[in-house]
Amino acid sequence: MARERILVVDDEPNIRTLLQAQLEADEYHVTLAASGEEALSRAAAQVPDLAIVDLTMPGMDGMMLIERLVDMYPTLPILMLTAHGSIENAVRAIKKGAADFLVKPFETTDLLTRIEKASEVQRLKSEVTRWRTFVQERYQFDHIITGSERMRQILQQVAQIAVSEATVCLYGESGTGKELIAKALHLASRRSKGPFIAINCGAIPEGLLENELFGHVKGAYTGAETAKRGLLQQAEGGTLFLDEVSELPLALQVKFLRVLQEREFYAVGAEQPTKSDIRLVAATNQDLSKAVASGKFREDLYYRLHVIPVFLPPLRERREDIPLLAHHFLRRYSQMLEKETHGFIPAAMQQLLDYGWPGNVRELANVVERAVVLTPNAMITPELLLLEGKPPPSVHLVTPPLPPAIRTTEEVALPHVEQKTIAQAREELERAYLVQVLTATKGTIARAAKLAGIKRSSFYSLLHRYAIDPTLFKVSCN
Numbered sequence: 077m078a079r080e081r082i083l084v085v086d087d088e089p090n091i092r093t094l095l096q097a098q099l100e101a102d103e104y105h106v107t108l109a110a111s112g113e114e115a116l117s118r119a120a121a122q123v124p125d126l127a128i129v130d131l132t133m134p135g136m137d138g139m140m141l142i143e144r145l146v147d148m149y150p151t152l153p154i155l156m157l158t159a160h161g162s163i164e165n166a167v168r169a170i171k172k173g174a175a176d177f178l179v180k181p182f183e184t185t186d187l188l189t190r191i192e193k194a195s196e197v198q199r200l201k202s203e204v205t206r207w208r209t210f211v212q213e214r215y216q217f218d219h220i221i222t223g224s225e226r227m228r229q230i231l232q233q234v235a236q237i238a239v240s241e242a243t244v245c246l247y248g249e250s251g252t253g254k255e256l257i258a259k260a261l262h263l264a265s266r267r268s269k270g271p272f273i274a275i276n277c278g279a280i281p282e283g284l285l286e287n288e289l290f291g292h293v294k295g296a297y298t299g300a301e302t303a304k305r306g307l308l309q310q311a312e313g314g315t316l317f318l319d320e321v322s323e324l325p326l327a328l329q330v331k332f333l334r335v336l337q338e339r340e341f342y343a344v345g346a347e348q349p350t351k352s353d354i355r356l357v358a359a360t361n362q363d364l365s366k367a368v369a370s371g372k373f374r375e376d377l378y379y380r381l382h383v384i385p386v387f388l389p390p391l392r393e394r395r396e397d398i399p400l401l402a403h404h405f406l407r408r409y410s411q412m413l414e415k416e417t418h419g420f421i422p423a424a425m426q427q428l429l430d431y432g433w434p435g436n437v438r439e440l441a442n443v444v445e446r447a448v449v450l451t452p453n454a455m456i457t458p459e460l461l462l463l464e465g466k467p468p469p470s471v472h473l474v475t476p477p478l479p480p481a482i483r484t485t486e487e488v489a490l491p492h493v494e495q496k497t498i499a500q501a502r503e504e505l506e507r508a509y510l511v512q513v514l515t516a517t518k519g520t521i522a523r524a525a526k527l528a529g530i531k532r533s534s535f536y537s538l539l540h541r542y543a544i545d546p547t548l549f550k551v552s553c554n
Contacts, residue, residue: 080125080195081105085115085141086157087133091180095128098184104191112136116144120305122351123149123312126195128178131158131165139172146173149313151201151269153194157182220253220260221404223511224394225543230386231260237384238264243336245321245381246359248388251436254359255319257388262315267355270314273307278323286328287344296345308341311354321358321381322367329374336380356381391433391440395508398428399515399549401437405444406456417448420456422516427461429512507542519549 082104084095089110096106107124109115113136115129127145131138142154156169159180169177175194178187222228237244238261246254255274262272280288291306307316318324324332335341336356340349358381367373391397402420410417420428433439447460509528517523524546525535539546 081107081122082191083107083109083115083118083124083127085109085112085127085133085138086130087111088130091130091157095187098187099191102188112138112141112144115141116148119145119148121309123353124152126191126198127152127154128157128191129154129174131156131169139168142169142172142174151198153198155190155194220256221400222394222397223400223544223549224389224397226389226394227397228543230257230388233386234261235264237261237386239266240384241266241355243356243358243381243383244386245364245384246357246386246388248359248361249390249436250361251438252388252390253437254388255317257386258315258317258357258359261357262317262355265315265355267314271311272315272317273311274317274319275307276319278320282325282328285325286331289328290331290341290343292344293346296343300345303343306343308335308352308354309350313353315355315357318356318358320360322360322362322364322373324373326372326374329377333374333377333380336377391436395429396511396544398433398440399425399511401440402428402444403515405441406448409445409448413448415448415451416454417451417456418454421458424456424458424461425512425515427458429508503542506538507544510538510542510544514544514546514549517549519546521546 082099084092084099084106086092086095087110092108092110096108099106107118107122109118112133115127118124119127129138129141129145133141136144138156138158142156145152145154153175154173156165156174156177157180158165158177165177175197176190178190220227220231222231234257244258244261246257248254258274259272262268275288277285287304287306289306289308291304291309292300294300294303331341335352335354338349339353340351342349364373364378364382368375368378391401402425406417406419409415428440428443435442443461444456447456450460451457510524513524513527517527521532521535525532528535530538538544
């Protein structure tokens with residue numbers, strides 16, 4: 077396993093040479109800088125695992141450099157190096173963010189011991205933070221609202237793969253929440269303190285996409301007066317999320333393959349490669365295997381991305397989530413618009429449950445937002461969901477109709493019909509009914525059982541059978 081990358085900053089050439097020899101003999105990777113300004117440039121180009129900084133340097137001194145490095149990388153361990161071993165300087169260095177203090181002249185064993193100690197402290201801090209985040213995301217996923225057993229299984233899968241460094245490819249229709257899952261995966265990973273950088277490959281023109289991803293060096297082309305850090309560098313130490321990866325042009329697929337294979341890339345106009353330390357999460361609403369067969373996607377890149385595939389179901393295949401999500405969006409937009417909107421009348425909720433949702437969760441959010449904007453009452457009624465771009469009755473305008481918001485199931489052509497047994501169909505209907513009853517009663521078991529016409533114990537048995545948590549409905553309807 078490769079040792080850590082150490083940035084050594086000292087204005088004395090002899091000290092730099094000595095430190096480089098001592099550290100490389102212990103198999104550390106060493107980057108040298110003769111000034112604070114050069115050190116910041118080196119740190120921006122490649123994130124160090126630890127820095128050794130001289131206190132007294134012309135221009136930017138060690139104390140100022142520590143502040144700048146801590147601003148760039150808050151968790152970076154830093155050793156202050158000085159020929160003046162006063163307690164005052166040691167305290168100042170620690171307050172600025174240094175992990176330890178080393179006095180010249182120093183023994184090699186002392187130097188290596190302090191480096192190992194600082195690195196170990198940082199590793200322990202990162203591990204504690206990672207596990208705290210992991211537990212939170214694994215068992216709560218507060219920002220992902222679902223009552224669907226299928227989605228819960230997917231979230232458990234995401235929590236399991238988050239602790240690895242494997243590349244993940246998320247498959248799902250537009251609006252199913254692929255970026256939300258990617259963020260959950262990042263937050264539950266060892267890289268949670270690093271950046272999460274997202275880019276939609278289909279939203280940026282091909283001529284600009286390379287520059288956005290890889291950046292450029294000064295003078296790379298006319299007008300490039302300064303160097304630009306691309307998204308790969310911005311994601312250093314964290315996660316890069318490539319949405320709609322199927323839209324990545326073939327020329328850039330070749331360059332991105334190098335990133336995954338060699339862990340390095342060339343900025344536009346650069347003669348030397350830049351090392352890359354990222355975790356890649358890709359997403360697509362296309363079948364990448366078909367794109368490979370048609371020659372639109374490289375087979376070698378496909379296998380690099382398809383290490384761990386995760387398939388997100390469309391909203392129509394997890395209808396028990398519709399009431400939870402609808403109430404969540406209702407609360408969000410009611411707060412944003414400062415309106416007292418309390419819920420949906422049963423007929424309106426039934427319309428939501430019957431619709432096919434080709435736009436998935438994103439479409440549901442838009443429909444609820446529009447209903448909250450237009451409702452004159454405290455409850456959402458069906459006619460607010462059935463708007464088809466028609467103006468209010470009092471306004472007589474001839475306008476082209478907008479796409480319909482909600483229609484009945486008979487009017488919606490579902491993309492496909494799954495083959496299922498009568499028992500499976502009966503279970504889905506029974507589960508959907510339980511969700512409707514709990515929604516109507518806001519999770520009150522006694523009222524729900526009475527409405528269903530069964531004993532409370534029998535109702536609890538059904539909830540257990542379908543793994544439905546009634547407290548979700550209490551929360552969602554407040």
